[in-house]
Amino acid sequence: xxxxxxxxxxxxxxxxxxxxxxxxxxxxxxxxxxxxxxxxxxxxxxxxxxxxxxxxxxxxxxxxxxxxxxxxxxxxxxxxxxxxxxxxxxxxxxxxxxxxxxxxxxxxxxxxxxxxxxxxxxxxxxxxxxxxxxxxxxxxxxxxxxxxxxxxxxxxxxxxxxxxxxxxxxxxxxxxxxxxxxxxxxxxxxxxxxxxxxxxxxxxxxxxxxxxxxxxxxxxxxxxxxxxxxxxxxxxxxxxxxxxxxxxxxxxxxxxxxxxxxxxxxxxxxxxxxxxxxxxxxxxxxxxxxxxxxxxxxxxxxxxxxxxxxxxxxxxxxxxxxxxxxxxxxxxxxxxxxxxxxxxxxxxxxxxxxxxxxxxxxxxxxxxxxxxxxxxxxxxxxxxxxxxxxxxxxxxxxxxxxxxxxxxxxxxxxxxxxxxxxxxxxxxxxxxxxxxxxxxxxxxxxxxxxxxxxxxxxxxxxxxxxxxxxxxxxxxxxxxx
Amino acid sequence: xxxxxxxxxxxxxxxxxxxxxxxxxxxxxxxxxxxxxxxxxxxxxxxxxxxxxxxxxxxxxxxxxxxxxxxxxxxxxxxxxxxxxxxxxxxxxxxxxxxxxxxxxxxx
Numbered sequence: 001x002x003x004x005x006x007x008x009x010x011x012x013x014x015x016x017x018x019x020x021x022x023x024x025x026x027x028x029x030x031x032x033x034x035x036x037x038x039x040x041x042x043x044x045x046x047x048x049x050x051x052x053x054x055x056x057x058x059x060x061x062x063x064x065x066x067x068x069x070x071x072x073x074x075x076x077x078x079x080x081x082x083x084x085x086x087x088x089x090x091x092x093x094x095x096x097x098x099x100x101x102x103x104x105x106x107x108x109x110x111x112x113x114x115x116x117x118x119x120x121x122x123x124x125x126x127x128x129x130x131x132x133x134x135x136x137x138x139x140x141x142x143x144x145x146x147x148x149x150x151x152x153x154x155x156x157x158x159x160x161x162x163x164x165x166x167x168x169x170x171x172x173x174x175x176x177x178x179x180x181x182x183x184x185x186x187x188x189x190x191x192x193x194x195x196x197x198x199x200x201x202x203x204x205x206x207x208x209x210x211x212x213x214x215x216x217x218x219x220x221x222x223x224x225x226x227x228x229x230x231x232x233x234x235x236x237x238x239x240x241x242x243x244x245x246x247x248x249x250x251x252x253x254x255x256x257x258x259x260x261x262x263x264x265x266x267x268x269x270x271x272x273x274x275x276x277x278x279x280x281x282x283x284x285x286x287x288x289x290x291x292x293x294x295x296x297x298x299x300x301x302x303x304x305x306x307x308x309x310x311x312x313x314x315x316x317x318x319x320x321x322x323x324x325x326x327x328x329x330x331x332x333x334x335x336x337x338x339x340x341x342x343x344x345x346x347x348x349x350x351x352x353x354x355x356x357x358x359x360x361x362x363x364x365x366x367x368x369x370x371x372x373x374x375x376x377x378x379x380x381x382x383x384x385x386x387x388x389x390x391x392x393x394x395x396x397x398x399x400x401x402x403x404x405x406x407x408x409x410x411x412x413x414x415x416x417x418x419x420x421x422x423x424x425x426x427x428x429x430x431x432x433x434x435x436x437x438x439x440x441x442x443x444x445x446x447x448x449x450x451x452x453x454x455x456x457x458x459x460x461x462x463x464x465x466x467x468x469x470x471x472x473x474x475x476x477x478x479x480x481x
Numbered sequence: 482x483x484x485x486x487x488x489x490x491x492x493x494x495x496x497x498x499x500x501x502x503x504x505x506x507x508x509x510x511x512x513x514x515x516x517x518x519x520x521x522x523x524x525x526x527x528x529x530x531x532x533x534x535x536x537x538x539x540x541x542x543x544x545x546x547x548x549x550x551x552x553x554x555x556x557x558x559x560x561x562x563x564x565x566x567x568x569x570x571x572x573x574x575x576x577x578x579x580x581x582x583x584x585x586x587x588x589x
Contacts, residue, residue: 035529037550042528048550051497111549112541131530143511143523150527153547158502159495162510162524245521246510273510402525402533405517436532436543441525465529466543 004084005029007343008103008121010091010286013041014329015321016127017070018336019343023125024077026344031084031119032074033091033105035465039071041129042149043329045156055159060181062217063329089117090465094124094286100316104475106467116471123316123343126287126304127336130280130322133301133444135170135386136400136408137393139241139250140276148178148277161185163273167250169193169238170277171384176221176232178275183228190269192225193236193252195259195278196384204379211376213330238276239266239393247274259387278386280326281444281456285464287323288457290314296455297325298381300444308367309342310335318343327377334369341366391449400449401442403435408449415450423447424459433459436466485555487512487536494551501527501534501546512536512546512559 005028009020012034020032034041037048044067047055058064077083089105101124107115132147139145146154148168154160155178165188168175179189201208208214225232233252239261240251249270253261279299287304288294292312295305303326304312304319312319320339321332341363394400396409414420414429423439423446426432432446433439439446439459447456484491485500494503501524504512511521513535525533527547534546537558546557 035548047497051495054495055497108548112538112544131526131528141520141522143521146524147526147531150525150547153527154502154505154524158498158506160498160502160506162505399518402522402531405515405520436535437530441531 003100003120003122005031005119005121006347007031007123007125008033008101008119009125009127010034010094010103011041011127011129011321012036012039012085012087013127013129013321013332014043015129015332015336015339016041016125017044017067017074018333019125019127019318019320019340020083020336021070021073021077022337022340023343024073024082026340026349028344028347028349029082029084030077031086031103031121033086033089033103033119035088035090035108037088039074039085039087040067042131042153043332045153047157047159057156057159059184060156062177066333086117086119091286092463092465092467094126094290096290096314096316100124106465106471114468114471116467116475118475123318123347125318125320125339125343126323127319127321127332127339128283128286128323129332130282130326131440132174132277133279133281133386134276134441135278135390135393135448136398136442136445137239137241137276138395138398139243139247141399141402142241142243142247143245144243144247144272145241145274145276148174148275151273151275152178152181155181155185159185161187162275163187163271165190165271166273166275167191167193167238167252167269167271168275169195169236169250169252170275170279171195171386172277172279173218173380173384174277174280176218176225179230179232180221180224180228183225183230187273189225189228189230190271191236191238191250191252192230192232193238194232194234195237195255195387197235200383201379204382207372207375207379210372214376237261237387237390237393238274241274242268247271250274255387256389258389260389260392279381279384280322281440281458282323282326284323284458285461287312287317287319288460289462290317292317292319294455294457298378299326300381300386300456301326302455302457308338309345310339311342311346316346325374325377326381327373331370331373331377334366334373337366338363338370386448400445401430401432401435401439403437403441404431404433406430406432406442411446411449420450422451422454423456426450427459483551483553485551485553485557487557488559492551492557498551499547500536500538500549500551500555500557503551504546 254265
């Protein structure tokens with residue numbers, strides 16, 4: 001089978017960009033695949049190249065100099081014919097084949113039309129990132145309630161503010177840039193409900209002290225939010241969204257130490273949009289079917305097990321970024337770099353031109369960054385846990401599975417009467433997780449209801465994004481050509 | 482001005498915006514009705530994961546409005562019933578995208 005390159009990188013966010021750039025610098029031919037219309041992933045989400053004059057988003061971004069350096073390196077490699085950049089390509093399957101990998105993607109540059117393509121290379125690097133982790137609450141299925149990542153994507157990708165009066169809730173530092181971005185675009189951010197207590201950081205001060213960059217970032221948000229008179233309310237949560245055909249108000253409650261709403265503290269706030277997010281769930285759809293070993297992360301997610309060079313347990317398969325544990329963009333960039341160095345070493349690539357001492361120094365710096373940022377990520381997960389008693393917000397009628405509209409009552413009954421020990425069994429009994437999103441939204445929550453305390457391992461999804469049967473039928477024909 | 486059509490009505494967009502972004506910018510947060518409880522839905526995750534924002538675009542059903550860039554003259558429908566044989570994960574789903582005919586949301 002003909003191969004398109006020495007390495008396929010899936011995902012052009014911070015990890016994938018950094019990996020691709022380092023592999024290209026090392027002399028490899030790289031295929032970089034991403035579902036977005038442009039490179040950057042969610043963190044550096046941008047409007048398509050030709051639309052950037054009309055949709056200005058630069059002020060919403062961080063570390064843009066790094067993004068531009070990586071994007072420029074890719075452009076140069078593309079011009080030189082060593083980078084095959086496949087944007088708007090949705091990878092639906094990756095399989096081992098003839099000692100290498102075949103990556104199946106739907107080319108959706110002319111969406112809604114699509115063409116299936118197969119990309120082949122001896123090595124594969126998966127950097128597919130993560131998406132917002134959700135906990136259901138009454139009314140979360142009302143239009144106008146979005147994930148905080150969704151609010152951010154509309155803002156960074158389309159220059160659109162989803163509401164004029166917005167409440168945000170959940171846990172984790174990601175609430176802050178979203179609040180700051182919305183406020184910068186004129187939305188009134190009426191509440192930022194952070195379930196955790198800031199004092200939780202005091203139990204693990206070391207990683208924070210060793211990452212001054214994080215202080216600066218935090219101070220920047222604090223200033224921006226203060227300027228817009230946005231208050232972050234620790235130990236509170238949005239426990240209900242209200243409205244008929246769209247959200248018109250939220251109920252906010254103070255939380256007790258276990259995360260249960262403190263009686264008598266609930267108050268109603270009128271809003272026209274809501275953003276919620278409880279950390280992130282790694283996007284493991286391609287990695288689980290490839291059979292690589294998983295390990296438990298502090299935030300309750302199963303993540304891909306990698307060695308100190310970002311190698312998975314499957315030979316030739318590497319992973320970088322949030323799939324190896326949620327830790328933010330600087331960690332992802334450093335992991336991408338390490339992964340590329342491993343690919344170069346394993347491929348027996350010729351030594352890169354230039355000063356070997358400088359190169360060794362850069363590699364050592366990447367290793368230091370990874371160690372320091374991982375320690376920070378662990379502390380962050382412990383400081384921003386899912387509240388133990390979150391399920392007290394649910395009524396029996398609350399929809400848990402948005403696609404199949406399965407209620408909390410049905411899930412609880414399956415766990416109690418049916419004795420379902422995990423989300424897979426709950427799915428069999430109730431259809432929760434069986435709909436369009438295949439449990440990507442409700443999976444972590446159903447898991448918590450069924451098997452709290454164990455790491456969340458997502459269901460194996462053999463098809464990572466829906467493709468039409470018509471396009472599949474054309475696949476054989478294409479292979480024969 | 483750039484416009485696409487949704488259920489016969491024009492929606493303006495800025496080149497580069499997705500169908501979902503343009504709809505939200507135009508003040509529409511819901512454009513689909515769920516199968517079981519007939520509840521209104523629009524965009525939730527905004528990045529192609531949740532499938533809440535499904536629409537039919539130029540006759541192709543089951544498209545995520547948050548992923549497809551809006552294009553001049555694109556015909557977006559939420560009203561007709563489309564049947565698409567799509568493989569979603571290990572389950573083969575035959576999906577019916579049901580009616581949301583009024584902009585105000587007549588969701589009985």
